Amino acid sequence: MSSNSLEIVGAPGLKRRAKILVAKIGLDGHDRGAKVIARALKEYGFEVVYIGIRQTPEMIAKAAVQEDVDIIGISIHSGAHMVLIPELIEHLKRLNAEDIKVIVGGIIPWEDAQRLKSMGVSEVFTPDTPIEVIVEKINKLLAGKNVEQK
Amino acid sequence: MTFNKEFIEKLKSLIDQWERDKIELGYRDRLDRFTTDSGIKVKTVYTPLDIADSDYFEKIGLPGVYPFTRGIHYNMYRGKIWTMREFSGFGSPEDTNKRLKYLVEHGETGLSIAFDHPTLIGLDPDNPLAAGEVGVTGVSVATIEDMDLLFKDIDMGKITTNMTINPPAPVMLSFYVAVARSRGVSDDRIGGTVQNDQLKEFIAQKTWVFPPRSALKIGIDVIEWSVKNLPKWNPISISGYHIYEAGATAVQELAFTLADGIEYVRAMINRGYSVDDFAPRLSFFFVSGINVFEHIAKFRAARRMWAKIMKEWFGARKKRSMWLRFHTQTSGVELRAIEPYNNIIRITLQAIAAVLGGTQSLHTNAFDEALALPTEFSAKLALRTQQIIAYESGLADTVDPLGGSYYIEWLTDKIEEEAWKIIDRVESMGGMLNAIENGYPQREITESAYKKQKEIEEMKKIVVGVNAFKGELLEEEVKIPLFEVNEEQIRKHQIDKLKRFKSSRDGIKVKRVLAELERAAMRGENIMPYVYNAAVSKATLEEIMNSLKSVYGEWSEPILY
Amino acid sequence: MSKNNIDTLLYRALNGDIRAISKLLTIIEFPADHDIETISSIMRNLMNRGGKAHIIGVTGSPGVGKSTLISKLISLFRDRNERVAVLSIDPSSPFTLGSFMGNRIRMQSHSLDPNVFIRSTATRGVTGGLSPSSVLLIEAFDGLGFDKIIIESVGVGQTDVDIINVSHTVINVLMPGAGDEIQAMKAGIMEIGDIYVVNKSDKPEADLVYRQLTEIIRSSKYKSKYGWVPKVVKVSSIMGHGISELGDIIDEHRKFLIDRGSFSDIIIHRRVYSVELILKYIIEEKIRKDLKKDGSDILDKVVSGNIDPYTASLTIYNKLAKTC
Structure with a gap:
C-alpha cells in the first residue's frame, strides 16, 4: 500500500469490521433467540444490523445487499424453513450476492439441516448452540475476507 | 405466623448452635450461592422464623377463602381434576378435527386450538406472505366454513374450547359462536376461552397487527360483547406464558401479567361497567417451569395478589371477581433438542409444579416439541403424563399440600414482594399501555433472556446433556421419528376451498357488511356486532382484518436498545 | 483497484444496480482498505455529479419515533417519484466497537423499492460525533443521483451537531412529555432545527408540547440558519397524520434556501466541513498514538507535577508538527 494511504493513520473507524444482518424470516414472532444472538454479536465487536420479525426472503436479501453485510443470520421457528431459506438463497443469486454467507438457527430437524447445507447454507445451529461456538463458526466463514475478526 | 416469644428464643438459639456445628463438622456447600431461576437467594434450611411476620389468616388461610392463596375452590381436585387441555392444531381444519377427536377418545377433557402463523396475524392462506406456513405450526382457519369443519362431530355445547388467537380474536370468536349457534347450541352453553390478550403481544408473543391503543380497544370490545352475550365464555386469557417464554423470569412473568390485567380492568371500568359485572369472566394463563418450588410459589402469590387487587383496588364484592382462574402450560423453552427424551422428565416436573400450584387446566408439552410438532404418540404421552399425576401419584388428594412449608410460604411472600415492586414501577409510568409504549417490559425481558443465556454458557446454570453430562449421542436420540406436514398440499387444499x-357467496353483501364494519370502527363503536355480521355473511378472516387495518392502522416493531 | 474495475463499478452504480451502489459505498466508508487513488477517483467522479440532492437531517432523542417518521417521509417522496437514500447512524460500543443497528426495522417495508436505498452505519468510536466517512457517504448518495437523502441521527450529543452541519433541512422530532427538551430550548442550549415535529400527536399531551414550542419560537429571536423562522408541525407517524403537511413545509424550506442562494452555500459548507472532520480525525488519531509512544515521559512529568499541562502540550505539539 502506498505511503499516502489512509491506512497509515491506522484509523479504527476507517477500517472495515465484519457486518452481520440478523433477521427472522417468515411470520413467527419468537424473536428471543435472534435478539440474544444480535446482542451477543455486538458484544463480540461485530456490527449487527437487526431487522426483526416477519421478513420475507426478498426483503432480507435486498437489505443484506444494501447494507453490504458479510453474513446473514436467520432465525426461524415456524417450520417454514424448507420453503423460505431456499428462496432467500435464490434471491441472493439474482442480486449477484452469492458471496454473502447464510447461517440459520432455530427449530430445524437434522435431515432438513443437511438439505439446507447442500443448497448453500453455511451453517445450521440448533437452539442449544453456545454463542461461543457460533462466533467461532462465523470467524471461520470470515477467514480470507478483509475484515476484522473477533 | 404468630409464635410466642419463648418459642422464638428457643428456636433462635437452636439455629445458632446448629450453624456453629455445621461449620465445625466441616459441612461445605458445593456452590457459593443457591438461587431460584429468578435469582432469589435460597438458604440452607427454612424454619418458622422465616415466616414469623406472616399472619396465617391474612396470608395463608384456607382454600376457597380470601385471599385464595391455597386455591380458589374449597376442595380443589378432590371435587374435580383439572381440565386436561392439550394445545393442538396443524394442517387443514379437517386434519386437526381428527387429532381433536383422537385426544378426546384418550381422555382429554377440553379442547385447545393452535392456529398457524398466517391465521394468527389475520392472513388468508392465499396471501403470498403465507407461503410455507399454512398449517405448519397450527391449523389454518380463514372462514366460517373452516371453523365448521374444525368442529365436525364435536358437541360444541358440551366441551369447552380454548382458542389461542389475539388480534383476530373478534373474527375467530365470531366464527366459533356462529357455528355453535347454527347447530342449535344456545348462548348459555357456549363455553371456552379466547386468548384475546392484546397487550402481551407487544411484550412477548409478537403476533401483533394493530397499534397498542387500538389493539386494547378491540380486546375490550370482545370482552364487552362476550359479557353481554355469552355467560360461560372467558373473553380473555391474560397470559404470562409467552412473557416467560420470551425470556422473563417467573417474577417478571407474574408482575407483567397482573399489570396487563389491571389495565384491562381499568379499560372496562372506563366503559362504565362495575367490576363485578365482568371480572368473574377474566381468566389467566401462566407457564410452569422446571424450577419447581419457584413456580408453585408464583401460582400461590398470583392468586393472593389478584384477589387483593380486585378487592382493595377495584372494590370487587363478588368472590368470583377475586378469583384468579388460570390455565397452565409447561414451559417450551426449557425443553431441549439434544437428548430429547430427557424432556419427558422435564415436562413431568413442570406439570407437578402446576398441579401443586393449583391450576384449573393444564397443557403438558410433548417431548419432541423442541424439534417439531408432536406426533400422535408424543401427544398421547403428554396426556398420559397428566393422567398419571392425577390418578396415580396422590398429588391431587389434598389441597395445597405444600401450604405451611416454611420454604414455600417464605418464597411465596418473597415473590409477591418482588412482583409488587415491578407493578409499582408500571403504575408509576401510568399503567401497562404507557409502559409498553416506553418499551419498559420489552427491555426488561430482553435483558433477562440475555442473562439466562449467559448463565448457561458460563455454567452457572446446569442443563443436563446441553452444557453438562454431555456424551456421545445414540442414534435413536438423534433420528427420532418426527411429525411432518406437507405444507404445499395443505396450502393448495386450503386455497382451493377458499x-x-x-x-x-353474495359478493355485494360482503362488501356492504365490511363497509358497515369500517364505519362503525370509525365512529368508535364496539366492533363485535359488525365483525359477527361480516363473519356470518361469509367475509374471510383477512377481509375483515383488512377493514379493521384501514381504520386502526398497522403496527411495526419499535427499536428497543 | 484498477481503473477499469472502478469505471465498471461506477457505471453499474450510476445505472441503479444496488449491489454496485452498495460496494461503492463500502469503499468510501472504509477508505483504509484501499489505496488513495481508488478512493480519490471515485470521490471526484461522484462529487462532480453531485450538488443537487436535498439533504434532510432527522434528530431527536431515542424513542421519539424518528425511524417511523422517516419511513412515512420515504413514502411521501416516493409518491412524487423521487429517489430516496437513507443513512441511519447508530452508536458503536466504546468498549468492543461493535454496534447494534436497528433503525432499519421500521423502514423495511421500502426495501423492495429499487428507488429507495437504506444504509446503516455506526459512529465507530470517533470522539462523540459523526464518523468522517459518514459525510462522504452522503456525498456519494448525492453523486449517485438520489433526490432526497435522509440522515437519521443517534439522537444525542455531537453527532446531532455534525448532522446539522451537513444537512439542508434539519427536522427535530419531539414527543409529548418532552419536558427536558422544552426547558433546554427555553434556556437556549438546544441546537435549533428548521422544522419541529411533535410526534405521537394522538396522545393528549401533544397539544401542550405543540403550544409550548410555538410560543418559544414566536416570543424569541430564534431564527435558524439564513433567517428561516422554524415551523412546528404535529404528526402521528403510526397513523400517518400530518405527514403531507410536513412534506409541504420541507418543500417550503427547500424553496426558501434556493431562493436565497443558500442551498448551494450549504453544499460548500458540507464539503469544507468534511475536510475538517477528516483532518480532526487524523490528528486525533495521531495524538492518541504518539502520546502513547513518544509522549509518555512528558506525561509522566505532568503527572508528577514537574511540567505544567500548557508547556507539556506545546512541547508535544511542536514534536507532532515536525512529524506531520
Whole structure:
C-alpha cells in the first residue's frame, strides 16, 4: 500500500469490521433467540444490523445487499424453513450476492439441516448452540475476507 | 405466623448452635450461592422464623377463602381434576378435527386450538406472505366454513374450547359462536376461552397487527360483547406464558401479567361497567417451569395478589371477581433438542409444579416439541403424563399440600414482594399501555433472556446433556421419528376451498357488511356486532382484518436498545 | 483497484444496480482498505455529479419515533417519484466497537423499492460525533443521483451537531412529555432545527408540547440558519397524520434556501466541513498514538507535577508538527 494511504493513520473507524444482518424470516414472532444472538454479536465487536420479525426472503436479501453485510443470520421457528431459506438463497443469486454467507438457527430437524447445507447454507445451529461456538463458526466463514475478526 | 416469644428464643438459639456445628463438622456447600431461576437467594434450611411476620389468616388461610392463596375452590381436585387441555392444531381444519377427536377418545377433557402463523396475524392462506406456513405450526382457519369443519362431530355445547388467537380474536370468536349457534347450541352453553390478550403481544408473543391503543380497544370490545352475550365464555386469557417464554423470569412473568390485567380492568371500568359485572369472566394463563418450588410459589402469590387487587383496588364484592382462574402450560423453552427424551422428565416436573400450584387446566408439552410438532404418540404421552399425576401419584388428594412449608410460604411472600415492586414501577409510568409504549417490559425481558443465556454458557446454570453430562449421542436420540406436514398440499387444499367459498357467496353483501364494519370502527363503536355480521355473511378472516387495518392502522416493531 | 474495475463499478452504480451502489459505498466508508487513488477517483467522479440532492437531517432523542417518521417521509417522496437514500447512524460500543443497528426495522417495508436505498452505519468510536466517512457517504448518495437523502441521527450529543452541519433541512422530532427538551430550548442550549415535529400527536399531551414550542419560537429571536423562522408541525407517524403537511413545509424550506442562494452555500459548507472532520480525525488519531509512544515521559512529568499541562502540550505539539 502506498505511503499516502489512509491506512497509515491506522484509523479504527476507517477500517472495515465484519457486518452481520440478523433477521427472522417468515411470520413467527419468537424473536428471543435472534435478539440474544444480535446482542451477543455486538458484544463480540461485530456490527449487527437487526431487522426483526416477519421478513420475507426478498426483503432480507435486498437489505443484506444494501447494507453490504458479510453474513446473514436467520432465525426461524415456524417450520417454514424448507420453503423460505431456499428462496432467500435464490434471491441472493439474482442480486449477484452469492458471496454473502447464510447461517440459520432455530427449530430445524437434522435431515432438513443437511438439505439446507447442500443448497448453500453455511451453517445450521440448533437452539442449544453456545454463542461461543457460533462466533467461532462465523470467524471461520470470515477467514480470507478483509475484515476484522473477533 | 404468630409464635410466642419463648418459642422464638428457643428456636433462635437452636439455629445458632446448629450453624456453629455445621461449620465445625466441616459441612461445605458445593456452590457459593443457591438461587431460584429468578435469582432469589435460597438458604440452607427454612424454619418458622422465616415466616414469623406472616399472619396465617391474612396470608395463608384456607382454600376457597380470601385471599385464595391455597386455591380458589374449597376442595380443589378432590371435587374435580383439572381440565386436561392439550394445545393442538396443524394442517387443514379437517386434519386437526381428527387429532381433536383422537385426544378426546384418550381422555382429554377440553379442547385447545393452535392456529398457524398466517391465521394468527389475520392472513388468508392465499396471501403470498403465507407461503410455507399454512398449517405448519397450527391449523389454518380463514372462514366460517373452516371453523365448521374444525368442529365436525364435536358437541360444541358440551366441551369447552380454548382458542389461542389475539388480534383476530373478534373474527375467530365470531366464527366459533356462529357455528355453535347454527347447530342449535344456545348462548348459555357456549363455553371456552379466547386468548384475546392484546397487550402481551407487544411484550412477548409478537403476533401483533394493530397499534397498542387500538389493539386494547378491540380486546375490550370482545370482552364487552362476550359479557353481554355469552355467560360461560372467558373473553380473555391474560397470559404470562409467552412473557416467560420470551425470556422473563417467573417474577417478571407474574408482575407483567397482573399489570396487563389491571389495565384491562381499568379499560372496562372506563366503559362504565362495575367490576363485578365482568371480572368473574377474566381468566389467566401462566407457564410452569422446571424450577419447581419457584413456580408453585408464583401460582400461590398470583392468586393472593389478584384477589387483593380486585378487592382493595377495584372494590370487587363478588368472590368470583377475586378469583384468579388460570390455565397452565409447561414451559417450551426449557425443553431441549439434544437428548430429547430427557424432556419427558422435564415436562413431568413442570406439570407437578402446576398441579401443586393449583391450576384449573393444564397443557403438558410433548417431548419432541423442541424439534417439531408432536406426533400422535408424543401427544398421547403428554396426556398420559397428566393422567398419571392425577390418578396415580396422590398429588391431587389434598389441597395445597405444600401450604405451611416454611420454604414455600417464605418464597411465596418473597415473590409477591418482588412482583409488587415491578407493578409499582408500571403504575408509576401510568399503567401497562404507557409502559409498553416506553418499551419498559420489552427491555426488561430482553435483558433477562440475555442473562439466562449467559448463565448457561458460563455454567452457572446446569442443563443436563446441553452444557453438562454431555456424551456421545445414540442414534435413536438423534433420528427420532418426527411429525411432518406437507405444507404445499395443505396450502393448495386450503386455497382451493377458499376459492370455492368465495365464489359461492353474495359478493355485494360482503362488501356492504365490511363497509358497515369500517364505519362503525370509525365512529368508535364496539366492533363485535359488525365483525359477527361480516363473519356470518361469509367475509374471510383477512377481509375483515383488512377493514379493521384501514381504520386502526398497522403496527411495526419499535427499536428497543 | 484498477481503473477499469472502478469505471465498471461506477457505471453499474450510476445505472441503479444496488449491489454496485452498495460496494461503492463500502469503499468510501472504509477508505483504509484501499489505496488513495481508488478512493480519490471515485470521490471526484461522484462529487462532480453531485450538488443537487436535498439533504434532510432527522434528530431527536431515542424513542421519539424518528425511524417511523422517516419511513412515512420515504413514502411521501416516493409518491412524487423521487429517489430516496437513507443513512441511519447508530452508536458503536466504546468498549468492543461493535454496534447494534436497528433503525432499519421500521423502514423495511421500502426495501423492495429499487428507488429507495437504506444504509446503516455506526459512529465507530470517533470522539462523540459523526464518523468522517459518514459525510462522504452522503456525498456519494448525492453523486449517485438520489433526490432526497435522509440522515437519521443517534439522537444525542455531537453527532446531532455534525448532522446539522451537513444537512439542508434539519427536522427535530419531539414527543409529548418532552419536558427536558422544552426547558433546554427555553434556556437556549438546544441546537435549533428548521422544522419541529411533535410526534405521537394522538396522545393528549401533544397539544401542550405543540403550544409550548410555538410560543418559544414566536416570543424569541430564534431564527435558524439564513433567517428561516422554524415551523412546528404535529404528526402521528403510526397513523400517518400530518405527514403531507410536513412534506409541504420541507418543500417550503427547500424553496426558501434556493431562493436565497443558500442551498448551494450549504453544499460548500458540507464539503469544507468534511475536510475538517477528516483532518480532526487524523490528528486525533495521531495524538492518541504518539502520546502513547513518544509522549509518555512528558506525561509522566505532568503527572508528577514537574511540567505544567500548557508547556507539556506545546512541547508535544511542536514534536507532532515536525512529524506531520
